[in-house]
Amino acid sequence: MASSADSARHPEWQYLDLMRRIWEQGDERVDRTGVGTRSVFGTQLRFDLAEGRMPLLTTKRVFWKTATREFLWFLTGDTNIRTLCAQGVQIWTDWPLDKYRKASGEGISREAFSDRIVADAAFAAEWGDLGPVYGKQWVDWPVFEPAGEGLFRQRAAGVNQVAQVVESLRTNPGSRRHIVEGWNVAELDRMALPPCHKTYQFHVSGNRLNGLLYQRSCDVALGLPFNLWGGALFLRMLAQQCDLEPGELVWMGGDTHLYLNHADLVEAQLSREPHGDPRLAIVRRPDSIFDYRIEDFEVTGYAPQGQLSAPVAV
Structure with a gap:
């Protein structure tokens, strides 16, 4: 070495x-x-x-x-991989792909999954979202305000x-x-x-x-x-x-x-x-x-x- x-x-x-x-x-x-x-x-x-x-x-x-x-x-x-996939960036694809495979039982390849995410907006909305990861917290950390009667609502x-x-x-x-x-x-x-x-x-x-x-x-x-x-x-x-x-x-x-x-x-x-x-x-x-x-x-x-x-x- x-x-x-x-x-x-x-x-x-x-x-x-x-x-x-x-x-x-x-x-x-x-x-x-x-x-x-x-x-x-x-x-x-x-x-x-x-x-x-x-x-x-x-x-x-x-x-x-x-x-x-x-x-x-x-x-x-953004928290959906669609924009990344459209640029050929697959850094985040494995996590939603794993979730989709387990839910559907379909042995789809990463390439085919990514292509479908890009081509099908409805499919991307259902399977391409990562939840409130990095960027969401960086630029839109959620804030909740009192709404009365002990309730709270999220600020826009x-x-x-x-x-x-x-x-x-x-x-x-x-x-x-x-x-x-x-x-x-x-x-x-x-x-x-x-x-x-x-x-x-x-x-x-x-x-x-x-x-x-x-x-x-x-x-x-x-x-x-x-x-x-x-x-x-x-x-x-x-x-x-x-x-x-x-x-x-x-x-x-x-x-x-x-x-x-x-x-x-x-x-x-x-x-x-x-x-x-x-x-x-x-x-x-x-x-x-x-x-x-x-x-x-x-x-x-x-x-x-x-x-x-x-x-x-x-």
């Missing part, structure tokens, strides 16, 4: 060191999916985002456009946490309340999957915007590469909207794990050495953080090593 005693100390070594630690020293556990994991608890990675740098892994190909499309979808507050518009953070960064940069939270306890049982990357907090130091992402549960092989990109992307977009320079992304993990059936991927990735210096340019500044398009993002300096695949545990 490659050694992390590399004199240049590429920032990706942090990720590889964490992967190695989990694989060699992690506690082997039975998990919700039944697949089994090796797990450690309480982890941290730090990445400098100055001058366009991004935590985009080079020891395997990370489909950053797919991750970006997912993040932009979160910002719409919920709390837009993202818009509030943009406003607070602009008007009160020294606040300790620049937070976007996804863990709505009252609605967890309605979600296809409770939020893993659950809490974002931002901090202004001079003219630099720093961000912290806390993740309660982290699939290091498949999920973390996307989560690092998403957290850094969020910080970069906020910095642009608030006339700040990108600072540091701090990632913190609770249950940080590798699935036992990811052995081939893990061994292959740990045999590789990181290289290169991926950079992200945001080529347009829209009027709002909610108006970015995939065409607004350009990555340079990214020459990843070959793709590594492994099954998703649903």
